[in-house]
Amino acid sequence: MRIEVKNLHFTYPGEVVALRGIDLIIEPGEQVAIVGQNGSGKTTLVKHFNGLLQPTEGSIRIGEWDTREHTVAEFAARVGYVFQNPDEQLFNSTVRAELRFGPRNLGFDADKTEALVDDAIQLTNLEKFQETNPYDLSATWRKMVAMGSIIALDSPIIILDEPTTGQDARSIERIAGIVHELHRRGKTIITISHDIDFCAENFERIIALSQGELLLDGPVLEVITQDKALATTYIDPPQLTRLAKKIGLAESIRDQQEFLAAFRKFRQEIP
Ligand SMILES: Nc1ncnc2c1ncn2[C@@H]1O[C@H](COP(=O)(O)OP(=O)(O)OP(=O)(O)O)[C@@H](O)[C@H]1O
Numbered sequence: 471m472r473i474e475v476k477n478l479h480f481t482y483p484g485e486v487v488a489l490r491g492i493d494l495i496i497e498p499g500e501q502v503a504i505v506g507q508n509g510s511g512k513t514t515l516v517k518h519f520n521g522l523l524q525p526t527e528g529s530i531r532i533g534e535w536d537t538r539e540h541t542v543a544e545f546a547a548r549v550g551y552v553f554q555n556p557d558e559q560l561f562n563s564t565v566r567a568e569l570r571f572g573p574r575n576l577g578f579d580a581d582k583t584e585a586l587v588d589d590a591i592q593l594t595n596l597e598k599f600q601e602t603n604p605y606d607l608s609a610t611w612r613k614m615v616a617m618g619s620i621i622a623l624d625s626p627i628i629i630l631d632e633p634t635t636g637q638d639a640r641s642i643e644r645i646a647g648i649v650h651e652l653h654r655r656g657k658t659i660i661t662i663s664h665d666i667d668f669c670a671e672n673f674e675r676i677i678a679l680s681q682g683e684l685l686l687d688g689p690v691l692e693v694i695t696q697d698k699a700l701a702t703t704y705i706d707p708p709q710l711t712r713l714a715k716k717i718g719l720a721e722s723i724r725d726q727q728e729f730l731a732a733f734r735k736f737r738q739e740i741p
């Protein structure tokens with residue numbers, strides 16, 4: 471399902487201008503990471519994709535729906551949004567009930583709901599916590615519950631707001647695995663992240679925002695090599711990209727695999 475953002479402006483009450491004319495198209499099945507300094511407007515932008523916020527000026531279409539013409543509840547079938555802070559999202563007394571809530575609300579019957587919940591539980595590795603109260607889980611697992619409850623909606627578009635913040639290495643690996651599986655299923659995945667290494671390794675397109683405007687938008691390699699532009703929104707290129715450049719190995723390295731390939735080639739070239 472296509473996302474089309476036209477000349478989007480948004481001002482919060484109190485005259486805080488958060489977005490200043492964003493134009494953007496995200497095609498079905500794309501994997502997009504949104505980066506940018508604190509307060510650059512990332513969360514405000516994606517909250518427009520499911521109608522949580524309405525434009526001050528401009529418009530957003532999700533498929534053929536204009537966000538002004540449908541409710542947030544209707545958009546739940548099209549766009550799943552995993553909040554930056556899971557505590558804003560979780561309110562049921564067991565993990566399974568939490569995951570069941572969305573699909574039931576969309577009107578799916580019991581069989582379909584249970585099948586979606588089982589699938590989401592498996593994807594997020596929550597098997598052993600199904601009857602646990604989400605608030606008795608660690609922050610790492612609460613994040614998985616928040617993700618699971620959105621995966622269970624089976625919406626074509628899934629938004630992850632800061633999925634890796636505060637997560638340990640194992641959990642980040644698990645989240646990367648989920649992103650890849652959802653991509654394989656044809657979902658559009660949009661993530662907001664301060665973790666540029668995670669973005670470069672797991673996403674195809676990067677959008678950098680700066681003070682409510684699009685600063686960069688393009689394929690990963692094209693964006694992560696623009697050190698100067700990224701610096702204006704306080705983003706450093708991925709560690710291996712910087713290292714490869716610094717030691718003269720290559721100008722554009724995206725991840726460990728590419729770094730190792732360039733390094734092997736470099737070693738072979740030594741007489
Ligand atoms: N509820 C609100 N009321 C007023 N101003 C807000 C509100 N939420 C965000 N803002 C302001 O809007 C601007 C954009 O904020 P937003 O949360 O979209 O940024 P962000 O890029 O997601 O930042 P972060 O990386 O810190 O999550 C900032 O100036 C912020 O202070």
Ligand SMILES: [Mg+2]
Binds near residue numbers: 514554
């Ligand atoms: Mg944010």
